[in-house]
């Protein structure tokens with residue numbers, strides 16, 4: 545298969561996202577909603593703050609009572625009570641009166657300004673004022689933050705920690721959110737040992753299972769089961785049969801290439817599963833397989849661990865995002881300046897492990913790790929991003945602007 549007949553990354557993404565119907569809707573307490581996708585539009589049910597209140601500890605008064613105040617002819621306001629946080633002053637303020645007020649306490653009816661306690665001169669039961677006080681000082685008016693009826697968030701938004709305070713203050717709980725996908729994982733390969741097993745001759749530890757499980761968990765997607773099987777047609781077929789019954793999305797690794805022991809495709813064929821695409825013009829991860837079967841979706845990722853990570857970032861997570869109702873499911877690239885010249889050997893699109901950082905001038909800089917290869921977990925461990933180099937051009941000069949996909953927190957450049 546040539547690059548011409550191979551599907552591009554973008555075409556493959558379009559096929560993955562084509563006709564995705566979000567999963568059903570469920571109700572969740574706000575405390576459980578970080579990371580979930582909203583299935584309803586949210587509108588402010590009331591003003592925030594819900595009442596005029598003081599921004600300072602001090603005295604609430606009527607500005608109009610102070611217009612004539614001078615140091616020689618001060619105004620004296622009688623202190624008639626207190627408006628405490630949680631228990632306001634209910635009587636209303638009469639002319640020439642003031643009340644003690646706490647931060648966050650309601651402004652009494654009639655009061656329109658606050659004199660901070662630091663500036664107050666108290667003479668017995670009176671507040672002495674030497675100069676006019678402007679109306680509206682240190683008052684947080686009702687609805688200043690959010691007015692009743694303000695559109696807040698749209699269905700399809702993934703809720704983050706930044707949203708929680710607003711929704712809690714407005715009592716917006718429980719919420720309608722999309723159901724999480726049920727994912728089943730299968731690592732195939734007769735060479736695989738559990739990650740916590742001693743090494744045996746000719747065997748390697750299965751890193752893909754843990755990469756996938758933990759990466760998905762970090763996105764709040766749990767796996768209903770995660771298994772490992774040998775390169776054995778009947779074992780793979782039996783696993784697929786079970787997973788097709790129980791999971792929305794099946795993610796397999798290994799065994800999707802053209803070797804005699806690559807048995808995922810034969811197993812799918814045995815079950816009559818239709819392949820949407822196999823092979824994408826990219827590196828790593830070329831022999832990726834995408835299939836659908838009666839509302840279930842199957843990703844067959846190549847066994848090399850970096851192909852697994854790239855396949856996850858570029859195809860699987862966008863699909864899961866769309867399944868969860870997210871309106872912007874594709875990965876968000878950033879534009880960064882190459883910190884060194886880069887050469888790729890093949891014309892295929894390439895994802896290179898890289899270090900992304902912020903230069904002192906605020907510009908993002910991205911530099912590939914020294915070694916590149918689909919099996920190089922050492923390079924992945926050094927990286928906090930992938931550089932995406934599109935097909936075609938093979939040589940990029942230092943300073944060229946390229947797209948990068950962050951995978952871990954970024955720091956300043958050293």
Ligand code: AMP
Pocket residue numbers: 731732733735736748749750751752753797798799800801845846847848849919
């Ligand atoms: P395959 O796609 O089955 O041809 O595997 C490609 C390469 O990835 C081989 O070197 C495998 O040993 C390796 N590999 C396959 N599965 C895993 C796994 N679960 N964890 C780590 N490496 C794997």
Ligand code: MG
Pocket residue numbers: 732733734775798799805806847
């Ligand atoms: Mg294999």
